[in-house]
Amino acid sequence: MTSPISLITPGFPRHFARTRRFSLGVPDRFTVSPDGSRVLFVRTGSGTDPVGRLWLFEDGRERLLADPAVLGGTGDADDVPEEEKVRRERARVTTSGIVGYATDREARLAVFALGGALWAVRTDGEGTPWPIPTAGPAVDPRPSPDGSLVAYVSGGALRVVGTDGSGDRPLAEPEGPDVVYGLADHAAAESIGRTRGYWWSPDGDALLVTRVDHARVARWYLADPADPARPPRSVRYPAAGTANTEVTVHVLGLDGHRVPVRLPAEADAGRHPEGVWTDLRFEYVTAAGWDTHGPYVQVQTRDQRTVQLFGADPDTGATRPLDVLHDEAWVPLIPGVPLRTATGTSVVAQVRDDTCGVRVGGVASPPGLHVREVLGAAGERVYVAASEEPTESHVWVYDPVGDGDRGGFRRVSEAPGIHTAAVGGDTVVLDSRTGGERTVTVLRGGRPVGTIAVLAEEPLVTPRPVHLTLGVRELRSHLFVPSWFDAASGERLPVLLSPYGGPGLQLAVRAYGWTGAVAQWFAEQGFAVLVTDGRGTPGRGRAWEVAVRGDRLGPALDDQVDALHAAAERYPFLDLGRVAVRGWSYGGYLAIGAVLHRPDVFGAAVAGAAPTDRRLYDTHWEERFLGHPAVQPENYRRSSLVPYADRLSRPLLLIHGLADDNVVAAHTLRLSAALLAAGRPHSVLPLPGATHMVTQEEVVANQLGLEVDFLKRSLNP
Numbered sequence: 001m002t003s004p005i006s007l008i009t010p011g012f013p014r015h016f017a018r019t020r021r022f023s024l025g026v027p028d029r030f031t032v033s034p035d036g037s038r039v040l041f042v043r044t045g046s047g048t049d050p051v052g053r054l055w056l057f058e059d060g061r062e063r064l065l066a067d068p069a070v071l072g073g074t075g076d077a078d079d080v081p082e083e084e085k086v087r088r089e090r091a092r093v094t095t096s097g098i099v100g101y102a103t104d105r106e107a108r109l110a111v112f113a114l115g116g117a118l119w120a121v122r123t124d125g126e127g128t129p130w131p132i133p134t135a136g137p138a139v140d141p142r143p144s145p146d147g148s149l150v151a152y153v154s155g156g157a158l159r160v161v162g163t164d165g166s167g168d169r170p171l172a173e174p175e176g177p178d179v180v181y182g183l184a185d186h187a188a189a190e191s192i193g194r195t196r197g198y199w200w201s202p203d204g205d206a207l208l209v210t211r212v213d214h215a216r217v218a219r220w221y222l223a224d225p226a227d228p229a230r231p232p233r234s235v236r237y238p239a240a241g242t243a244n245t246e247v248t249v250h251v252l253g254l255d256g257h258r259v260p261v262r263l264p265a266e267a268d269a270g271r272h273p274e275g276v277w278t279d280l281r282f283e284y285v286t287a288a289g290w291d292t293h294g295p296y297v298q299v300q301t302r303d304q305r306t307v308q309l310f311g312a313d314p315d316t317g318a319t320r321p322l323d324v325l326h327d328e329a330w331v332p333l334i335p336g337v338p339l340r341t342a343t344g345t346s347v348v349a350q351v352r353d354d355t356c357g358v359r360v361g362g363v364a365s366p367p368g369l370h371v372r373e374v375l376g377a378a379g380e381r382v383y384v385a386a387s388e389e390p391t392e393s394h395v396w397v398y399d400p401v402g403d404g405d406r407g408g409f410r411r412v413s414e415a416p417g418i419h420t421a422a423v424g425g426d427t428v429v430l431d432s433r434t435g436g437e438r439t440v441t442v443l444r445g446g447r448p449v450g451t452i453a454v455l456a457e458e459p460l461v462t463p464r465p466v467h468l469t470l471g472v473r474e475l476r477s478h479l480f481v482p483s484w485f486d487a488a489s490g491e492r493l494p495v496l497l498s499p500y501g502g503p504g505l506q507l508a509v510r511a512y513g514w515t516g517a518v519a520q521w522f523a524e525q526g527f528a529v530l531v532t533d534g535r536g537t538p539g540r541g542r543a544w545e546v547a548v549r550g551d552r553l554g555p556a557l558d559d560q561v562d563a564l565h566a567a568a569e570r571y572p573f574l575d576l577g578r579v580a581v582r583g584w585s586y587g588g589y590l591a592i593g594a595v596l597h598r599p600d601v602f603g604a605a606v607a608g609a610a611p612t613d614r615r616l617y618d619t620h621w622e623e624r625f626l627g628h629p630a631v632q633p634e635n636y637r638r639s640s641l642v643p644y645a646d647r648l649s650r651p652l653l654l655i656h657g658l659a660d661d662n663v664v665a666a667h668t669l670r671l672s673a674a675l676l677a678a679g680r681p682h683s684v685l686p687l688p689g690a691t692h693m694v695t696q697e698e699v700v701a702n703q704l705g706l707e708v709d710f711l712k713r714s715l716n717p
Contacts, residue, residue: 012460012521017700018048020094021514025049025455027431027440029100033107036378036425038123039442039452040065040103040110044095047457051097054110056123057442060450065121066129068097068114079115081137083153083183089661090189094695100140104147105202107424109163111141111150118152120163133165140183140196144204149254151182151198151207158182158198158209160254171207171252178215178236185212185245187238190662191621192286193335199290206253206314208261208288208295216243222661226688235661240615240622240636241629247285249297251314259317263299267306273328277631279303284620286333290314293344296322304330304624309338309348323348329546330624332356336374339382347374347382354541358384360398366406369396370539376423383412383423390539391467391476391509395421395430412443418511433511461524463516467508470532470566476508477563479571480519480529487573494578494715496527497564497594497602501534501556502586503545503625508533518704522582525708528574530567534559549625550632552614552639553593560594561601578715582606582707585663585692588655592641592671595650604714606707608655609692611663612641612671645674651714652682655703657690683710 016022025047031040039057044050054066073079080088093099101112103123111120116137121129136154143150143163151160156174158181161167172181182198189195198209214236223232238244249261266280279302286307287298295312297319306326310319323338323346325331332349337358339347349371350359357365358374360382365371372393375383382398395412402410413419417434428443429452440452465478485493498519500507507515508531519529535555536548547555560581568574579602581591588610595605611617614636615629626635637643652675656668668684675682685706687699694700 012517013704014697014701015457015460016514016518016521016704017697019457020050020695022047022456022459022517023094023514025457026438027055027452027454030422030429030431031103031107032422032424032427032429034105034424036427036444038107039422039427039429040101040107040123041452042098042101043455044097045455047455050095052095052099054098054101054112054121057450057452062452065110065123066098066112066119071114071119071129073115073117080113081116081139083139083180084113084116084137087140087183087189087195089691089693090184090186091195092693094693102142104143105145109143109147111143113138113141113152118150118161120150132161132163133168134161135159135168142198142200144200145202146204149204151200153180153182153197156180158207158252171254172209172211172250172258176215178213180212180214182209183212184210185214185247186236187244187618187620188247188285191618192284193333194285194287199288199295201290201295201314202292205255206251208290208297208312209250209252210285210288211248211250213246213248215246217245218242220664222659222664224688225658225686237661237664238619240617240619240626242619244283244302244619249285249288249312251295251312251317259314261295261297261312262317262319263297263310264319267301267308271306271324271326272301273305273326275303275305275328275627277303277627279628280306282308287338291340292342293340296338298338300331300333302619302623303627304620307331307333307349322346325349325351327351329549332542332545334358334371334374336376336384339374339377341377341380341382343380345380347377351542354543356542356545357386360400363398363400363408365398366409369406369409370541372538373420375421378423378425383421383428385420387539390506390533390537392416393418393420393509393539395419395428416510418509433513435510436512438512459514459517461517461520463520465516465519465531467510468567468570471562473535473559473562475532475534475559475563475566477530477532477567478508478516478519479567480516480523480531482523482526484524487571492573492575493526493528494580495564495568495574495576496522496529496711497560497579497581498522498529498531498587499533499560499581499583499590500585500587501532501537501560501583501590502552503536503548504538505586506533506537506539507531521704522708526712528571530564532560532563534563550627550635550638552625553590553597554638556590557593557597560590561598564601576601578603580604580606580711580715582711583610584608585610589641592652592654595652596641596644596647599647599649602650604651604711606653606655606710609657609660609663610641610654610667610671612667614640616664616667642671642674645671645680646678648675648678648680648682651710653685653707653710654682655685655687657687657692657694659689660692662692
C-alpha cells in the first residue's frame with residue numbers, strides 16, 4: 001500500500017536535521033537564584049536557529065541577557081578551543097553560541113565563554129555584557145561566590161582573573177604535556193557523569209581542584225580519511241582493562257598555598273564485597289564539591305563495588321569518612337549526590353532491596369520510588385526526580401516539616417510524563433515532557449507564576465504511540481502504525497524494531513520527544529514500528545538493571561524478541577515474516593546482535609555507531625558490566641559481535657562517523673573486516689567528519705531516507 005501522506009512526510013528528514021532533532025528553541029540549563037526571584041537559562045533564538053543565547057526570567061517575563069550576534073561571534077565549533085570541543089561532545093551539545101554559563105552565589109553575575117573569549121553580565125538591572133581579558137582561550141569559566149573573580153581553564157592551567165580584567169594569574173600550571181588542572185577526564189565526563197573539575201570555596205579564597213594526569217593512558221589516533229593532508233588527532237582513551245587516568249584532588253588558595261587532599265589509596269578489604277574480579281584501588285573521583293560545611297570528595301574502586309565519601313580539611317588535606325556504600329554488582333551513581341542541605345544534613349544514595357533511592361539524614365526514600373537524580377535543595381527541602389512507574393519520572397520533594405504522603409516525600413509534578421526541575425528559595429522551575437508537548441512552568445509557593453517559552457518546531461508527523469505492556473516480564477513498549485493504515489483491511493505490515501534497549505536510556509516513555517517522531521515517520525513509510533525497553537534500562541529497579549551483568553547482549557535481545565512475539569499475538573497485522581531492526585550506539589549493537597544470533601526472527605538490520613568489540617569501550621562503563629577482560633574474558637567474547645561475524649546471513653547496513661571519539665570507527669571497521677574474511681556480504685556507510693552525535697544537516701537529512709530504502713529492499717527482495 002502507498003502512503004496517502006507520502007507527499008508531506010518526505011520533508012520530515014530535512015526538518016528533523018535542521019532543527020537538530022527538534023532540540024533548537026528548547027530552554028535548558030536553568031539556574032534559580034537563592035531567593036527564587038530570578039531564573040537564568042540558555043535557549044536558541046528559534047526552532048531552527050542553532051545559536052544559544054543567555055536569558056533571564058524575572059517578574060513574570062523573559063529578558064535577553066546576552067546575544068552572541070551582538071557580541072561579535074557565534075561560537076561555532078571551529079572557533080572554540082579543543083578542550084571545549086571535547087566538553088561539548090561529552091555533554092552531547094549540538095548548538096553553538098552560548099552553550100553554558102556559571103553564576104556567583106546570588107546569581108547576580110553570570111559568566112560564559114564565547115569562542116574562547118570570556119564574557120560577564122549582570123542579571124540585576126539592564127546591564128550590558130562586557131569582555132574580560134584572559135591569558136588564553138577560556139574554558140569552563142566560573143565566578144567566585146561574591147562575583148569579584150572568575151576562574152577558568154586555559155592550556156591545561158587553572159587561572160583566575162578579576163571581573164574588571166585585572167590580576168590574571170595561574171593558580172596551577174601543568175607540569176607536563178599530559179597534565180590538566182580543572183577539567184574532567186574522559187571516563188568522568190562520558191561514563192560517570194562528573195563534568196566539572198573545580199569548585200570555589202564559599203568564602204572565595206580557595207578552590208578544590210582536580211589534577212588529571214593522562215600519561216599512563218593509551219594514546220589513540222583518529223584520522224580523517226577524507227582529508228589525507230590533515231594529521232590525525234591524538235586522544236587519550238582508557239579502554240577496558242587498560243590504565244586509567246590518574247586523578248588527584250588539591251586545595252589551591254588565592255594566596256598561592258597548595259594542599260593535596262589525602263585520600264586513601266584503597267577501600268577497606270574487610271568490608272568490600274567479594275567477586276571473581278576484585279580491585280580495591282580508588283581510581284575514580286565520582287563527585288566533589290565545597291559547601292559551607294567544607295570540601296568533600298567521593299571516590300569509587302576500580303571494580304566499582306565500593307563508593308566512599310570523605311570530608312576534607314582545607315588547611316591540612318586530612319580526610320575523614322562521611323559515608324560508604326557497597327554493592328555486589330556495582331554501586332549505582334545517582335546524579336546530584338552527595339548533597340548537603342543548609343544545616344548540613346547529608347543526601348546520599350541508598351540501595352534497599354530492589355529500590356535505588358536516597359537517604360536524607362536518617363530518612364530513606366520510600367520503597368519502590370526509584371530515584372533518578374537529586375535536583376537540589378532549598379533550605380532543608382530536597383528535590384528529586386524519581387519513578388514509581390518506569391514510563392514516567394516525576395519531581396518529588398522531601399520536606400522534614402511537611403506532611404508528605406510517603407514518609408515526608410511528596411510528588412510535585414502531576415501529568416503523566418517525564419519531569420525534571422531546578423530549584424531556589426520557594427521557586428521551582430518545572431521542565432515537563434508529557435505525551436504531546438514540552439512545557440516549562442515556574443512555580444512559586446507551589447503555584448504557577450509564569451511560563452518560559454519553548455520555541456521548538458513541531459514535527460511534520462505527529463507521533464501516535466500505542467502504549468503496551470508485553471509478555472511475562474511486562475516489557476514497556478510503544479507500537480507505531482501508519483496513520484493511513486486500516487487494521488481491518490487484512491493487509492499485514494512489515495515490522496521494524498527501533499530500540500535503544502540498553503543501560504542509561506529509555507525510549508518507551510510517556511513523553512514528547514524526537515524518537516517518537518522518527519518512529520512515526522518510519523511507520524508512515526509502511527512499517528509497524530515497535531520500541532521496547534528491556535532489561536538493563538533504568539527506572540525498573542535494581543534487579544532489572546543488573547540483569548545484563550556478564551552478558552551485555554543476551555537478556556536485552558531476548559526481551560526484544562519476546563516483545564515482538566507478544567505484540568504479534570495482540571495485533572495479527574504484524575508480519576513476522578518481514579522483521580527488521582535499526583538502532584544507534586547501543587541500539588546499533590543490539591541490531592547487529594539480532595541478525596547475527598536470531599536470523600530466524602530478523603531479516604535485516606541497520607546499525608549506527610555500534611560498539612562491536614566491548615574491549616574497545618572505556619574502563620568505567622564496560623568493566624561495570626563485564627568485569628576485567630584479563631580476568632573474565634568470556635564475558636567480553638560473549639558480549640562482543642566480531643567473534644560471531646561468520647554467522648551473518650541477513651542484509652546488514654553499518655553506519656559510523658569517522659570522527660567519533662566515544663565509539664571509535666574501529667568498532668565498525670573490525671566487524672566489517674571479520675565479515676569480509678568470513679565471506680559475508682554487508683554494506684558500510686562511513687560519515688567523514690561526523691562524531692557520535694551526527695549534526696551535519698545534509699548527512700542527517702539523507703541518512704533516514706537511505707535507511708528506509710535499504711530496509712524495504714531487504715525485506716521485499
